[in-house]
Amino acid sequence: MAKLMKARAWCNNEVAYLAWKTDGKIDGCLGFMITRIITGGTGGRKILPAWVAFTTQSNPEWEEQDTSVWPVQKFSWRDLTLRRSRDSLNIREASFKVKYEIAPVGLQRPGRKPVPKSPNADPKKYKGAPIPLFYCGPAIETNEVDVTSEFGDVSAAFNNGILSTQNLRKQLKTPDGRAPSKSEVKKHIEKPGDPLRAFLGGDVIPCLKGLFLRANDEDGELYLALYELSDPELIQLLITNHNRLHLILCTAGKDSEGNWDTTNSEAREKLGPLMGKRLQNRMFNNSGHIGHNKFAVLVVNGKPAAVWTGSTNWTPTGLCGQTNNTILLKTHDAADAYLRYWKRLHDDELPDPEPLSAPNNNNQGPELRQADMRPDSVSADNGKTQIELWFSPNTEKTGSPKTRTVPPDLEVVFEHLRNAKKAIFFLVFNPGRTSAEGEDVNTVVSATIDFGRHDPKLIVMGAISDPTAVPGYEAPPRDPDKKKDKSKPKIPPPAIFSPNGAPKVLMIRAAAVRDLIGDFQQELLSAGNAIIHDKIVVIDPLSETECVVITGSHNLGFKASYANDENMVIVRGNQRLAQAYAVHVMDVYDHFKFRAVLEQQAREAMLKNKKLKRPVGKGFLNIDDVWQDPYFSGGKGAELEYFLA
Numbered sequence: 001m002a003k004l005m006k007a008r009a010w011c012n013n014e015v016a017y018l019a020w021k022t023d024g025k026i027d028g029c030l031g032f033m034i035t036r037i038i039t040g041g042t043g044g045r046k047i048l049p050a051w052v053a054f055t056t057q058s059n060p061e062w063e064e065q066d067t068s069v070w071p072v073q074k075f076s077w078r079d080l081t082l083r084r085s086r087d088s089l090n091i092r093e094a095s096f097k098v099k100y101e102i103a104p105v106g107l108q109r110p111g112r113k114p115v116p117k118s119p120n121a122d123p124k125k126y127k128g129a130p131i132p133l134f135y136c137g138p139a140i141e142t143n144e145v146d147v148t149s150e151f152g153d154v155s156a157a158f159n160n161g162i163l164s165t166q167n168l169r170k171q172l173k174t175p176d177g178r179a180p181s182k183s184e185v186k187k188h189i190e191k192p193g194d195p196l197r198a199f200l201g202g203d204v205i206p207c208l209k210g211l212f213l214r215a216n217d218e219d220g221e222l223y224l225a226l227y228e229l230s231d232p233e234l235i236q237l238l239i240t241n242h243n244r245l246h247l248i249l250c251t252a253g254k255d256s257e258g259n260w261d262t263t264n265s266e267a268r269e270k271l272g273p274l275m276g277k278r279l280q281n282r283m284f285n286n287s288g289h290i291g292h293n294k295f296a297v298l299v300v301n302g303k304p305a306a307v308w309t310g311s312t313n314w315t316p317t318g319l320c321g322q323t324n325n326t327i328l329l330k331t332h333d334a335a336d337a338y339l340r341y342w343k344r345l346h347d348d349e350l351p352d353p354e355p356l357s358a359p360n361n362n363n364q365g366p367e368l369r370q371a372d373m374r375p376d377s378v379s380a381d382n383g384k385t386q387i388e389l390w391f392s393p394n395t396e397k398t399g400s401p402k403t404r405t406v407p408p409d410l411e412v413v414f415e416h417l418r419n420a421k422k423a424i425f426f427l428v429f430n431p432g433r434t435s436a437e438g439e440d441v442n443t444v445v446s447a448t449i450d451f452g453r454h455d456p457k458l459i460v461m462g463a464i465s466d467p468t469a470v471p472g473y474e475a476p477p478r479d480p481d482k483k484k485d486k487s488k489p490k491i492p493p494p495a496i497f498s499p500n501g502a503p504k505v506l507m508i509r510a511a512a513v514r515d516l517i518g519d520f521q522q523e524l525l526s527a528g529n530a531i532i533h534d535k536i537v538v539i540d541p542l543s544e545t546e547c548v549v550i551t552g553s554h555n556l557g558f559k560a561s562y563a564n565d566e567n568m569v570i571v572r573g574n575q576r577l578a579q580a581y582a583v584h585v586m587d588v589y590d591h592f593k594f595r596a597v598l599e600q601q602a603r604e605a606m607l608k609n610k611k612l613k614r615p616v617g618k619g620f621l622n623i624d625d626v627w628q629d630p631y632f633s634g635g636k637g638a639e640l641e642y643f644l645a
């Protein structure tokens with residue numbers, strides 16, 4: 001009789017990722033019951049919640065049961081309620097230890113014991129007859145993991161900014177038949193103290209506030225370079241601490257009438273009179289360049305002490321309405337490198353347009369470009385962690401869209417990708433366009449396709465936000481007469497890409513549930529432009545010495561290096577940090593994979609002029625054990641080979 005053989009867990013400050021394997025198909029197994037075990041302190045056990053019912057049942061109100069009622073029909077899972085309940089907006093404090101018990105459950109067979117009734121199980125909350133479950137074999141426990149944001153001299157936090165969830169519908173009490181509106185979401189995420197804002201923002205906001213608290217406690221100063229600044233709470237934070245600030249504020253936003261800096265104009269007007277010359281405008285009122293940084297350097301007693309950076313813009317959507325990360329480097333050398341870059345930006349003074357909203361042709365100067373061509377190398381954690389810092393622009397000239405010369409920072413990134421032994425995971429917004437063949441290696445997306453073809457054993461998994469960055473994207477033909485029939489449904493662009501010759505390379509696009517399927521109602525995809533806003537590459541996160549994390553503001557394509565103010569952090573040798581970032585990637589990837597499949601199915605049906613019929617008003621879980629078959633035929637679970645090796 002087949003049984004569970006191995007189970008592992010990894011986590012960050014928000015989510016745990018679990019994977020397990022058996023030595024064969026378990027007869028009559030309908031899935032796995034998963035129990036979270038908090039170790040230390042008061043401890044506690046909780047069976048993980050579940051919302052997706054069996055096909056003979058329905059959960060129309062999206063009421064919570066648990067995996068003793070609706071088991072997990074996969075060999076991996078994400079504990080999304082590790083700290084934040086999906087049935088409410090309650091938050092559990094971080095910094096605790098946890099492990100998981102995984103038990104196969106399913107149909108009754110001779111000698112199998114029934115699964116005891118859970119206090120969370122309530123058949124009155126769903127439709128259809130309950131299906132009694134029985135243990136199909138002994139349970140197995142994972143390793144113990146720390147739920148934390150602290151990884152030595154580096155801290156990292158991730159938000160919960162995915163909006164395309166049934167949970168968001170439930171929190172907003174969205175009526176059946178429609179998706180939540182952007183205006184509804186913005187009303188909550190723009191309001192300081194709002195529970196939904198706190199839920200979606202995760203630990204990113206507290207992490208940032210912690211830097212300001214330290215500045216106050218230690219009488220320090222803060223040097224900031226920001227792209228977007230419109231969040232009311234963060235603007236007030238800057239106003240309150242204006243005496244400690246030195247701010248470079250760039251152009252962000254443009255309206256339909258051609259006026260620039262629509263995003264930052266209010267913050268600029270409020271902070272300008274308070275800060276005087278300590279606020280420096282950096283106005284790129286053109287489409288060729290952006291001042292894309294979002295970092296803050298803490299200086300105490302004249303010495304750089306820490307630097308906060310990452311992908312998170314200082315806007316409500318950046319904090320709460322898109323996936324983002326923040327990283328805090330708590331070493332003098334790293335903070336000093338950022339402070340020197342800040343001073344280079346400050347010295348690269350650009351003329352203000354008259355008025356500030358008018359177009360201009362500002363470009364970065366040669367001195368800045370020359371200085372940025374060399375990285376800063378930093379050691380942390382007594383030499384165990386190696387950090388390489390790159391700043392942009394770092395090319396002699398701006399370049400053109402057809403430029404093929406690899407900029408120095410991406411040359412290093414491509415070398416790390418080339419040296420990957422087993423796995424590459426990534427999240428990107430829009431690094432640039434890539435052909436389906438990937439022959440133009442000018443983004444991390446095209447590079448991973450190339451390396452995946454050279455090494456068929458290499459696992460490459462990634463999620464992309466912008467449809468135009470999905471390999472092989474082709475813009476729809478323009479309609480010069482603008483007589484397109486708007487009554488016809490729009491064919492969605494590709495949502496899944498798996499290239500020929502690279503069997504373990506799989507890329508997906510962010511998508512939302514658009515049509516009713518099962519018990520799922522329509523979802524909101526975004527509250528602005530970006531959906532996935534992270535710029536993350538994680539290489540071999542299970543390796544103690546060869547793991548790599550690449551993050552920062554850099555969009556991981558040529559334009560960012562040639563034309564933008566950017567920063568990039570490359571961390572080697574910090575295994576716990578690499579695993580925390582890998583969990584974030586897998587969280588985002590797994591969430592959007594189901595939705596990308598739905599989108600791809602709709603696209604293919606529309607291209608064939610066929611009507612897609614979806615099951616509505618019932619669950620997805622199989623009522624027999626055939627769900628296991630693809631895992632043993634090779635159709636699913638390629639990543640499990642890596643995580644359970």
